Each structure stands twice: as C-alpha cells, then as structure tokens.
Amino acid sequence: MSAGAGRLGVRAGMTVAAARARCAALVVWPWDEDAVRRATDAVSALLLIASPQVTPVAGAPGMWWIGAGGVDGVGGERGLARALHRLAGAWHPGARVGVADSCVAARAATWDYGPAEPVPDPYAEAYARYLPPAPTPPPVEAAPLPPPRGCVVVPRGGCAAYLATVPLALVQMDVEVRAGLAALGVRTAGGLAALDGGDVEARWGPAGLSAWRLARGEDRRRPGLVRVEARRSVSTELAAPSATLEPVLFLVRAALDRLVADLARDALGAATVALTLHLDVGATHTLTREVRLARPLARVAPLFERCRALLERATLPAPVCGVTVSVPATGRLGSDQGDLLSPAWHDPAAVEAAFARIRAELGPNVVVRAVARDHHRPERAGQWLPVEGVDAPSDAPSDASDAPRDVHAQSTHVPAALRLLEPAESADVAPDAVGAPTTVHWRGRALAVTRADGPERLSGEWWADPYRRDYWRCTTAAGLLLAYRDRARGGWWVQGWYD
Template sequence: MRRVFSLCLPDWPTDRLRRMAGDKAPPADAPLIVVGREGSKRLVTAADAAAVALGVRVGMPAAKAQALVAGLTIRDADPVGDAEALERLALWVLQRIAPIVAADHPDGIVIDTTGADHLHGGEAAMLDGLLGRLAMSGITAQAAIADTWGAAHALARFAARPTVIAPPGHDASVIASLPIEALRLPAAMPGELRMLGFERIGDLLGQPRAPLALRFGPEIGRRLDEALGRSAEPIEPIRPDELVEARRVFAEPISAAETIARYTAKLVVALCAALEEKGQGARRLDLICQRVDSRAQAVRIGMAKPIRDAKRITRLLCDKIETIDPGFGIETMTLCATIAEPLGSRQSVTSLIEEAEPDISDLIDTLANRVGERAIYRAAPVASDVPERSVCRIPALAPDTGAGWPDAWPRPARLLLRPEPVETIALLPDHPPVSFTWRGVRRRVKRADGPERVFGEWWKRDAELSAVRDYFRVEDDAGERYWLYRAGDGEDAATGSQRWFIHGVFG
C-alpha cells in the first residue's frame, strides 16, 4: 500500500533568511517579516511566529505591519532563492529518507515512503527523526503521512500539531473535517465556494459532481479524487545533475519477478561501469520502477562503504524484489546511485607474513538492508565517568574513535537502557545490600564488592554539582551477578535520593 509523507515548512522564507544570516541573524524572539510587491503595493509575503503573535498577517500592507509592531525586521522577498533552497533541502531528504522525493512548492516537500519506513524504525520514528533534524537547524516544520499525496498535504497543513499519521487504508473521514483550502484549489475558488455555503471538505464529498464542474470546472473533482486515491497523482522525483544512473524503457511492460531480476542485473552492470569511469563507488542505490498506471515502486539499499561490485549489488537488490508490486506492468526501470563516494583501486595482500583483514561489509550490508541501518551498530567508549554516558553507538564499519574503555573497575556486559529502582535491605552508609527485590523477585546477596563512587558531571548542569552514586557488584545465591548503586552518599540528602537502583547485569 502506498504511503506518502508530506512535509510543511510554514516559515520557510524567514527560516531561510535566519540560516543565511548565521551569527548576524536577529534573535529568535525578534519579529521578522518578508515583504514583496503585488503591482504597486508592498505586502507581507511571510512572517515568523514572533511577528504573527504580535498581529502581523500574510497579505497585510507592509506599512501597516510597521505601524503595528515596533522594531520590526523587514527583508525583501526572494521567491527564486526560496525555491532553489527548497530544492536543495529536497536533495538532502532524498539522500536520507526515501528514493522518491520532490519539492512541493512553495512551502513543502513530498516523499513517497512506501517500503522505506522500516529502515528508519517505523513511520513515527521517521517523522520524529526528520523533524528533529530540521528543528536543530532552526527550521519550523510539521508533517503528515497518509495514503495519498492530497490527503498527506492537507493533514500536514491543517491538522498536524506538529505531526499526524493517518491509518493505512483510511477513508475520506480523515480529511472530511478540514477546510476546503486543504484541497489545493486555485486561490480564488475557496472564497467562491464559501459564498455557496461550503466550509469543509466533507461538504463537497456528498455533492453531485456535474453542477460543481459546470460552475468551477474539473479542478474540484480532480483534487477530491486525488486525495481519496481514486486517481493517480505521480510524484516526479528530484534528481541532481551529477547523479549517476542507468535506465531501461520497455516496449512491452514487464511484471514477472524473474524478468525484473534479470533487467535489474543488467542495470547494475551499466551503473557500475558508469561509476568506474568516475572513480566512485555507491553507498546508496535506488531502483525505481515506473508502472503503466503512473505509480512508482521503489527499492532502496545502502552499503556500509562505497562499492561497485555488480554481483553483490545485484544480490542486495534482488533480495527486495518481492516488495515490488508491478500492478499491470512496469514500463520503465531506473537505477541511480543516490550517494556515491570516491573509490580507489585496492591492492591485494601478497605478503607471506601479513594476512588480509576479513571483510564483513557484505554481511553488514545484508543485515542492514533487512532490519534497518539503525539496528546494526558498534558500541564505542566515550570519555565520561557516568556509565550511561560512557558509551555511544557508531556505524558498524566506522573507524575506531581512539578512546579506551575504563579498566579500573569491571563493567557489566549488559547495561540497562535506564536504571531500574529496586527494594533493598542494607546497612548505611557504605555497606552493600543484604538482599534486593527486582521485577518482583527477591534475591539474597551472597557476595559483594564496592563501593565505586561516581561523581556527577558538574559542568553539564547545576543539579550534578553535589550528586554522587555508590556502585556495588553483588552476587546472589544462584550465582547471578548484578550492578547496583545507591543514589547519594548515604548521609547527605543533597547528594541524591538515597534510593537503590540496578544498572546492569554481568555475563
């Protein structure tokens, strides 16, 4: 089932200006507007949240906005610059989210995420991840996922706070309550419809099409059909000029999995030859199959390091052919290297003494393309005494960070995601517990070692100025070993709650 991700950037012109200004940008709470010309009039074409909160509205005369808000920052509109920057952002999204991405001018991006959400941990995680990155860059965004471009576009702009996910296979009820402006109709048409008593999309759904088409033309019916999935609305994916790709157009549509696999292998050979000419290897590949009904099916694979091994790439792509729904047939297949990096020639080891390092990248690529890149990682040490901050995740084939693991005190093989409280019987201030109850099971302590005192990192936040933890390694009657700690020094309440927690389990 098709799923479409619509990203709305309501403050794109002002956000872009702030990013361009860098350190010279006005403060975030300083009102900023963009002014353009409409004939001889100077009107507000964009206003940030601070300006809107003070009463400025898009379409308001610039002179009125200046009189309304003291200290208003005004910049000239640059629609061409806004459009070019939106295209660049769409390319960034293309490399990181899904194979089919297009700029949805003037204030958004549309993404066909069919079959790609599992690579990001699901639709909710994909939404949160993208919006989080944009927020860190100072870009206001809201987004929605639905079965059609029209529905996702409407929800992103009129229902998302800041996100909304329509259930797969949804009906018209998800957009029925939205205003008629959500249908992407020509600017003057919503006002004319309101004069006839139409306020919501639901008001149009039950109306006969003929009278509406006679007065307003086919636009209303077309937009309704697109939003409800009754007619196709293809997304023309954005493609950078330097993109390396191979394409095959068929005189007769193909649909058999064996045929798709055969032509996929031919496209891979052609693409690898093109990459070799440029001295590059592919890190991310997209196979886009254009069906005869104008719908596209896409497959994305990623590699841990740049490669141009045709046999290996073909196998990774063919592993996902079962996810392609050919419908009534595929008329065009395109294979493109969305991310390509320099790849030099590799000299084989010929020494009788040195042994070649085992190459596990093939295994990592296979697993990552099945369960998602985030599920395959390595743990690396971080310079921190606080246990939960002393480890981080890095890509499976990332180079060593150079940091070493602490060896003064043993660390558990399994560190819990977050410390879990336990009920204990212990002698204070610095004795280990005699017994503890964890997850409803009471365990009697047979042996213990400690305490290892860990101090808070005062330079991170004031609350850790006096915070301490006393860690103990304990072993119960069954021989199981655990890592417990007391929050505090056992005497001063300012150092912690004096409660006990379990933080890890030794192998």
C-alpha cells in the first residue's frame, strides 16, 4: 500500500471493507502475479549493471539481495549504494539501499532514510553581513562522497550497534515471540539484545534464541547469491521458476551487456560463452550449454543470437529458476584496420554476425558450402558441409574415396551444373529398340527426346545400398535431362537437369 494509506491505519491483511473504513479514498488494484514477475525480472536485469550477483528476495516482491563483495575497485560500498540507488530509482522514486555485513542489518537499513538533509535558512544572507568573517579552515583531504538520501551503509563490524535502535518489527521472529516481547515492553532490537540469552531460550526455545541472535547482528543466513569461480561470469535468479525461455533470454541479454563491456575494456573477445540454467528440482541440478565461436567476438548482438539459438534447441526437464552466463575462454580481438569507404575492405565480424542471425532464424547447419566427392552415383558426387567445419577432420567422410575436394581447386573449365532432384522423380519413358529414350512423360508434359547419350551403366555398393542403373542424357525442348532406368527396382527416373 502507499505511505498515505499506511498513515491512515490501513494494514496488510485487512479486508477491503475494513481498509475503506479508515481510508474512504482507497483505490484497490488486483494483484497481478505475472506482471509482478515480469517487472521483477526486468529490475534484476537492470541491477546486473552494478553487481554480477542479483537474487530477488523470496516472498517479498520489490526487494533484492545484491552481492557487495569485491567492490573496492569501483568506489567501494558507498559507490555500490549510489549505483544501486540510481538504477532502482528508474523504477521507483522512493528506492532505498542498505549495505551491511549481515542480512538482518541490511534489510533493516532499507527502512532507514539515513541522516536528514540540512534545511537552508532563507535569512542567512540577510544577517551574514553583521557576523565577523569566519577563519579560513586548513586544507584537508576530500572526504568520500556520501551516499544519497535513501542509502545507508552500515560500517563493517557495526551491525550490533546499528540494530540497537532499530524497531523490533524489522527483526524476523515468530509471532509468539514478538507478542511476548511486546507484553514485556521491548520495542527495539537493542532491548532484545540486552536480555540474557539463556533466559530468552528458556522462555521461547530455539525460536526465541534465533531472534535474540539476529538482534545482536549474529546472522548466519545467506541470501543464496551464486558465486562462480570463472573470472568473467554473471549470475541471477528469476522471480519465479519459468517453464519458458522468454524471461531467461531477457536475463541472458542483460548479462551479455555487462560481460561484453568488461571484455571490450580489456581489448578481449569471447571465444566461448557458457550458459548454465539452474533448474527447480534441487540446489545442484543444472543444465549447461556452450557456444563456441570461430573467432573471439566482443559484440552483444551476435553473441546473443548464438545463445538464443542454442537455448531454443535445448529441452528443459524442469522449470528454470536461475541462470549463469560466463566466458570461460577469451582471445585477443583482431587489430586489422581498414578504410571505411573502400569497397575492397570487409569486416569479418560483420560476416559472423550475419551468419549468427541466419542460424538463429533457420536453425543450425544452414550456412553451408558445396564440396565435390569422388563418387559414381550423381546424388553422392556432391555434399553440403557447414562453413565452420568444412576443414575439420570430424566432418570428412569415413570412406577415403568419398573425401571432399574443393571445387575451386579444379581447372578453370567450369562444366555444366547438374541440378539434382532430391529425391529423384519417377517418369514414364518410351524407349526405342535399343532402349534409348524417345519420349519422357514427366511433370504432366510429354517431352520429345532429340538426342539421347548413353547408356552409362553404373552399379555397386552391394554391401550397403546395391544399385544397377542405365543413365541417359536426354536433350529435350525443356533442356538437358539426366534420366536413368533402374534395373534393380524397375522403372524410369529423372535425376535432374543441366544448366
């Protein structure tokens, strides 16, 4: 609820009628779980700019645990608080940030607006002329920039001192313990911490002892921030487990923005990007996939397209509750310089980006090149191989006679190109006395054969796919057709035509 409704006595858990009895102008909005989840994921992606460890607080929409370790080189804890306040302020004008050693103190600090800002005196200039001039103070070192209003940084080791004046409502405890402390007149965490721990345990048991320790700043809880040993990694959790990839891809894009910015500052590119999906079936159940690039790349768009294509092919055995994006392998970016206005200079990264978009749209292994193979059967005389793997040994056929050879390595004479049909199409052929085709009935047309060259009899492969064929090159009004008579299975077939 708003602060204004709270001042009028509206409290969580009230019925609408009871709330309107205290606030007649109350406007009730229905709770939209999907909208809250989408907004939470959006803010989580935004907060990744300040820290690589972001976790929404379970059961408390609008709150996040943020990792504050290793921030000494980027302004320290005060700098982190300022950055988080600025980012969260884009979503809520009253955003608050608390930084502390313990969870209980950090959460309590988010309810503290910090020291009050000084109020200017409107008459200061009027009577300043009657005051003696102030002495010039000696020069001192510039103090660190204080965090803005709404940010509280609890000094290290000072959780107990800070919690001493904090209202008891900000310390997590059972309802029975809270009611008993209220009956005793204990209103602050410091009042609870001043009690004897043995007496608290004797009266309220382990629940009371746990609350007593929290009031003293002894908080062993951790918010579940994921720490990955990889040097360059970003981890975050979803507001709620998702069975679809849409919120996951949203966080992956935000993580890549941060990782690529770090790589670019070091003149490095990502050679491998690892995506680890944390599944909602156990703390250690994860699914990891890797994107391996042909050359190091430090551009978000092509990296994201490759990651998206990889995740869209993955099968999720369970909903996803978190994602970790890391760069296990990096490489130096190319330093080739070119003339932007010269048509002879090309950017290899632009080609990689175009290939990435094509693969993301149409699937893997769609960017291919043609290679020729030494084989008698026309349908096996050529092969399409992926561009990235055409020279890899794993892509070469096992049969030495089928080894691909580069078409461009042949002589300068370019023969007619055979346009193969996959598969071959059946046709009705009228042969003459020696078996040469005279008319080919194919695709609803009767094509007269003016010249038939053949037969070229091919057979073999009895161990795998035996065949016995008589091939004829038939000159017709529609062009030069390649047809064959299948002596093993019977019938005539059109294999293709020549350009």
